[in-house]
Amino acid sequence: MTALVRRARRFAIFLVSVLFLTVSMAPAAVDFATGIRHVVASGTLDDCNAKAKAALEAYLENANEPTPGEWIATGPVGPNMSPDITSAGTIHCYAHAGGYIVSFSCMVEAPNNPYSARALCEDLAANFEGTPQTPLATPTPPPSGCTTATLAGTWRSDSDNTLTLKMDQSGELTDSEDVVGSWTLSGNAVKLTYYGYHNMTLSADGKHLSGGGYSFTREC
Amino acid sequence: MQLYVRAARFLAALLLGVLLAGAAADATLDTVNAPRITVPDKSVNDCSDKAQSTLMSVMQNATEAGQGSGEWLAQTQPSPGGPPSAWAIIECHAIDGGGYTASFVCSVQTPTNPVSASDLCTKLATAFGGGQ
Numbered sequence: 001m002t003a004l005v006r007r008a009r010r011f012a013i014f015l016v017s018v019l020f021l022t023v024s025m026a027p028a029a030v031d032f033a034t035g036i037r038h039v040v041a042s043g044t045l046d047d048c049n050a051k052a053k054a055a056l057e058a059y060l061e062n063a064n065e066p067t068p069g070e071w072i073a074t075g076p077v078g079p080n081m082s083p084d085i086t087s088a089g090t091i092h093c094y095a096h097a098g099g100y101i102v103s104f105s106c107m108v109e110a111p112n113n114p115y116s117a118r119a120l121c122e123d124l125a126a127n128f129e130g131t132p133q134t135p136l137a138t139p140t141p142p143p144s145g146c147t148t149a150t151l152a153g154t155w156r157s158d159s160d161n162t163l164t165l166k167m168d169q170s171g172e173l174t175d176s177e178d179v180v181g182s183w184t185l186s187g188n189a190v191k192l193t194y195y196g197y198h199n200m201t202l203s204a205d206g207k208h209l210s211g212g213g214y215s216f217t218r219e220c
Numbered sequence: 221m222q223l224y225v226r227a228a229r230f231l232a233a234l235l236l237g238v239l240l241a242g243a244a245a246d247a248t249l250d251t252v253n254a255p256r257i258t259v260p261d262k263s264v265n266d267c268s269d270k271a272q273s274t275l276m277s278v279m280q281n282a283t284e285a286g287q288g289s290g291e292w293l294a295q296t297q298p299s300p301g302g303p304p305s306a307w308a309i310i311e312c313h314a315i316d317g318g319g320y321t322a323s324f325v326c327s328v329q330t331p332t333n334p335v336s337a338s339d340l341c342t343k344l345a346t347a348f349g350g351g352q
Contacts, residue, residue, distance in 0.1 A: 028247050028329070029303055030249065030304070030305075030307060030327070030329060032293065032295075032307050032327075034285045034291050034293055034309050035285035035286050035289060035291055037289070037291075066252070066253050067253050067254070067255045067256060067323075069256075070253040070256070070323060071253075072251060072252070072253050072325075074249070074251065084248045085248050085249050085250075085251075086248070086249055087249065088249055088251035088327060090251070090253055090325050092253075092311060092323055094313045094315075094321065095315070095316060096313070096314075096316065097316060101313060103291070103311060105309055105325055107249055107251060107307065107327045109247065109249055109329070
C-alpha cells in the first residue's frame with residue numbers, strides 16, 4: 001500500500017470520527033411565545049419605548065430599535081450560558097387612544113437555554129410593568145474534577161506523555177494535535193470515537209480510562 | 221490509479237456528510253423586526269385576513285395567537301417531516317383615526333435555514349403588499 005493511500009485512510013478515519021460526533025448532536029428546537037399584550041390607557045410612546053428598552057436590557061443584550069416603536073434584543077446572558085445567540089425578545093409599542101399598546105414576543109432555542117420562551121416573555125412583561133418577576137432558570141454548572149458522572153476534563157495517555165485528550169461536556173474531544181472525536185458514558189462503560197471505535201472502562205474513582213488499546217489518566 | 225480515484229470519492233462523500241451534519245448541529249438564532257406597514261383605510265380584520273394568507277403563502281401552519289388577537293404566527297420546515305427552522309409573526313393593530321398597522325418579526329436558525337431572517341421578513345412584507 002502506498003504512503004498516499006495510508007494517509008488517505010488515516011484522514012478518512014478522522015473524518016468518520018467528526019461525522020459521528022456531529023450527527024450525534026440533535027439540532028436545537030426553538031420555543032416561540034407570543035400573545036402577551038397590554039393596553040395602557042394613558043402614557044406616551046416615549047414612555048413605552050423607555051420601558052421596552054429597560055426590560056430587554058434586564059434579560060438580554062444589544063437592545064435596539066431598528067424601526068420606531070419596535071425593540072429587539074438577543075441573548076442569552078449569564079454564567080454558563082452559550083456564547084451563541086440562542087434567544088431573542090421583541091417588544092412593540094403602538095399609539096392607542098391617548099395611551100399605547102405594548103406586545104411581547106420571545107424565541108428561545110432548547111436545550112441551549114434552561115428556560116422557556118414563555119418564561120422569558122412573562123419576565124419581560126413584568127419588568128415592563130414594574131411587577132415582581134420570577135428569576136429565569138440558570139444552567140447547572142458542569143461537574144468538575146475526578147467524577148464518574150462525566151468524562152469532561154483533560155486526559156493524558158499512559159503510554160505517550162505527549163498525547164492528551166480534552167473532552168468537553170457536550171461529548172466532543174480534541175487531542176493535542178487538534179484531531180477531534182467523541183465520547184459517550186453509560187455507567188462506567190465508555191465508547192470513544194477516536195481513530196475508530198473503542199470500548200473502554202472508567203475507573204471507580206473517575207481518574208482512569210482504559211480499554212480498546214488505549215489507557216488514559218485524567219488530570220484532576 | 222483506480223484506488224486513488226476511489227479514495228478521493230470516498231473522502232469527498234465523507235466531507236459532504238461532515239459539512240451537512242455540522243450544519244444541523246450548530247444553530248444560531250437570527251431575529252429581525254421588519255419595518256411596519258401602515259394602511260389608513262382598512263380594518264384590523266382585513267389585516268388579519270391578509271396576515272393569514274401571507275403567512276400561508278410563504279410559510280406553513282399559520283395560526284392566530286389568540287382568537288381575534290391579530291397576532292399571527294407561522295413556521296417553515298426546510299424538509300418534510302423535519303423540525304421547523306424559521307418562524308414569523310405578523311401583528312395587526314388598529315391605529316387611531318382608522319386603519320391598521322402590521323408589524324413583522326422573523327426568526328430563523330442559521331445555518332440550518334438557507335434564508336436569513338431579514339430576507340424572510342422582506343418576502344413576507346412584499347407578499348403582504350401593504351394591504352393595497
